[in-house]
Amino acid sequence: MAALPPYATPLQRTWYWTFRGICVAIFFFLIFPILVIIPLSFNAVPFFTFTKEMLSFDPAGYSLQWYDDFFTNADWNHAVWNSIRISIAATILSTGLGTVAAIGLSQSHMPFKGAITAMLISPMIVPLIISAAGMYFFYSRIGLQGTYIGVVLAHAALGTPFVIITVTATLVGFDKSLVRAAANLGAGPIRTFWKVQMPLILPGVISGALFAFITSFDEVVVVLFVGSSGQKTIPWQMFTGLREQISPTILAVATILVLISIGLLTVLELLRRRSESLRGIRAQ
Amino acid sequence: MADIAAQPFQAAEQDGPVLAADGRPLKASLARALRRQRLRAFMLVAPLLFFILITFAAPIADMLFRSVENQIVPDTLPRTVLALQTWNPDSGELPSEAVFEAMVADLKDAREAKTHTRVGQRLNYESPGISSLFRKSGRGVRRIEEGPYKEALIDVDDGWAEIDTWRTIAQFSGNYTDGYFLAALDMERTPEGEVTILPDEDRIYLFLFGRTFVLSIMITLSTLLLGYPVAYLLATLPLRTSNLLMILVLLPFWTSLLVRTSSWIVLLQQQGVINDFLVTLGLIADDNRLQLIFNQTGTVVAMTHILLPFMILPLFSVMKTIPPSYMRAAKSMGANDWTAFWRVYFPNTLPGIGAGAILVFILSIGYYITPELVGGTSGTFISNRIAYHISSSLNWGLAAALGVILLGSVLLLYWIYDRIVGIDNVKLG
């Protein structure tokens, strides 16, 4: 598929271009819904369609009022702060615990490796509604329902599988003789960890942390059950907004979130390259 | 670790049982070192394991327990439960005076503790009407000072004169019950104690499970249909181009679920972008706009979009490992393009198809947010019903039983996934 050879038959040519056309259509399907909300978030009227003024690029058809609403509305400000506080705390917790556990799991002498890995990955697999229901009942019993700590613990549990997976992946290519060499040269285990192991697995740790962050930042089912209105996050606010009365402010928020995800994506791509060059894996 | 490596050489020079440097037998010394390594590895994992057990596994176990728990009946009506043991439900007669006396005493205590309506609600799930029987009797029982208790209680509410009331209480008097699971499978126990399937028009949960499965299969198939060509293109294009195009796959993957769901509401609703576009083109009349959302179409379209990256990424990673020389070899031996693809390339991608399909299917059968927002009545899943029973109807036992069934199916698929792909081979991004 790389390129069409000069001896291709007309049928092959037709198929080649049809196939490319199909792929373009699928990419359009993937990306168009995300891009379409960006212009609509600048709509001057509270509708979700392109007005005549917008299509003729008349400045009167555009407005920043929905962004203004987002930045000045107390509910949204509250939600932004809650989201940031909860997801940063959850990220720190899950990255710390997850990185240490991934190092343990990747050692060749780890007992019950399969069973323990399955257990630690399970928060990613169990349907969110079941996790949310279980946490709701259990956290209520121990007094964590409706508290920041409850939401942070729940989100940290949901984020750890991603940290384990990404850190384990960087540890697969990790040369264990480096640790032995460090020990041979007189470094203690802690010093070896910080000076030798950590710099090499750092890209995996950071991308795991980003996954954990986005998991918490984007999570809505668990926070709806475990949190109370004091812990309203951005996704919670969007969910209730969409269910009741869809306001263009939601599109403004969505646009900001798309920009954030583009930023995160860039960071991850840079990390991936750095990780590959550090571990000596050259891109084919 | 350096010490361990050196030990065999020193030990080999000695006679008799091979000894380590400290004079112990080498075998024991090695075993000890191994034990220490295992312990160290385990100690690294232990904090997270403990954390997950407390914050995640314990809540789920606790919920599973609620699906069979029935302690409220024996706890609230201890004397009645005991007294009813001597009663034969098939006798066709009301229980004895002793049972009524026990019930009056239990109700008085329950009224004090304000638990009589809770037990009434519990039994009401099995037999509608018991809820008000307990509420009314809780109020009236205070006036009953002395026997005969049978007449007095029936005087408070004649529901106590019905044998079926007592049969229901006797049937659900144990500490554990299968009642919630039966209800979750559209079955019930008759007052005679037999398990029967509900009449056709009352069946709902099997139907909802079926719908969840059918829609999830449709979503899985459409992600496969759309994901396969894209993954193939990405795997065969030069690296520079494919890296650029990969961003188009990863951007949706990294974009908030709610953003993507709101996009689809904006696109599909009757006053939305697609309907407007079709009206402008004159393809449909303005007063006859298509209903694209708040039904199954909405759920399938939005969830296909949301889960598509989960299909493309595993397919892509498998396709990248297939050497292009396979196809060339097939063609050089006389296969045409289609045969080469179908007989050589496609079978090699089967592991990727398996991995992607199971992943998408697992994710979709447990979905809640998107069906809730775009599914209307016909496009919602079993998860939406679970949420309803937790926060609206407050039938937590039934919610737990439905959850157990859903969890069971997901874990089964998870196990298959583990067998096919291996859980430590999951890759992200």
Place this chain on the structure above:
Amino acid sequence: MKLRLTTVMAAAIGGSMAITAASATDLTIVSWGGAYSASQQKAYHDPFMAKNPGVQILNDESSAEAVAKLRAMNEAGNVTWDIVDVVASDAIRLCDEGLAMEINPDEWLAPAPDGTSAADDFGDLLVSECFIPQIVYSTTFGYRTDMVGDNPPTDICAVFDTATYPGKRSLEKRPINNMEWALICDGVAAKDVYDVLSTDEGVDRAFAKLDTIKDDVIWWSAGAETPQRLADGEVVMGSTYNGRLFSVIEEEKQPVAMLWDWQVFDLDGWIIPTGLPEEKMQVIKDYIFFATDTQRLADQAKYISYGPARQSSAPLVGQHAELGIDMGPHMPTDPNNAKNTLLYNYEWWADNRDDLDAKFQAWLAK
């Protein structure tokens, strides 16, 4: 932070209770959010905080999950809500389960200005020992005036008459109210509705009537959906709470009108959770005493078209605070609107809700 409340202020409220001191703290009040919470903020919270500078009212919008959350809090032994706004059926349930405090109206609530005791002033609306009614609201229909031609509907059965009034209808996704309306339009007398509905044949009869419009119904689960769909012209008529329809008609000036026939009355009011610390009680009592007096209940009607629960408040209902229109004719309790009414049957639905709800969902899915 300790502050003193003056006895002068307590006297100004109109009560004879002498409050010497109270520890002023945060007061968490749970309500429904949206326009309804806004009306409470203006009519109750703001004036109360102005009079009690030490009290800070925190709003929580969890009333829809009040029973579930109060149960959970009670299990954990950590009740964080002070005053909760719930519908009457939830109040009855919470009271039965011991999750809400029993309240003596004459001790807790202010008498009417003419001296009528609170218990008499609220009258029949005190449907539970724990419930302090605030408003009477109704679930009723609105229709698009521009989609019904010259023949505006006056009868609830227009909902089932797709020949005369073609177009989609918006109904709530639950059996409550829909079953009653279906039977009434199938010829059952209103007083017999629950007797008929208690039989299997009656349930089938209601579903059969609903079957005739099933393809024309869009189901709603949030109160804002019907007003939105009416405004978009997506439905010709739909049920919702009367206050929501008021704001579509009078505030947003949409071509929508009310169809009051067989509106279903329901009550909404306050409950106090059990298990609150003793030192909180005085502030809570102050608030309840203040916020449920005759004037305050009438004030709320300036912001939202729900009827005050006290008889003595009715004559004080004046004009809308911003629109300047008379609110009386927009109240569900106005004699012109209340010719045919149903009252939500708490007892009957408490028994039959789980069962009928499962049947309703099965019917919907078919």
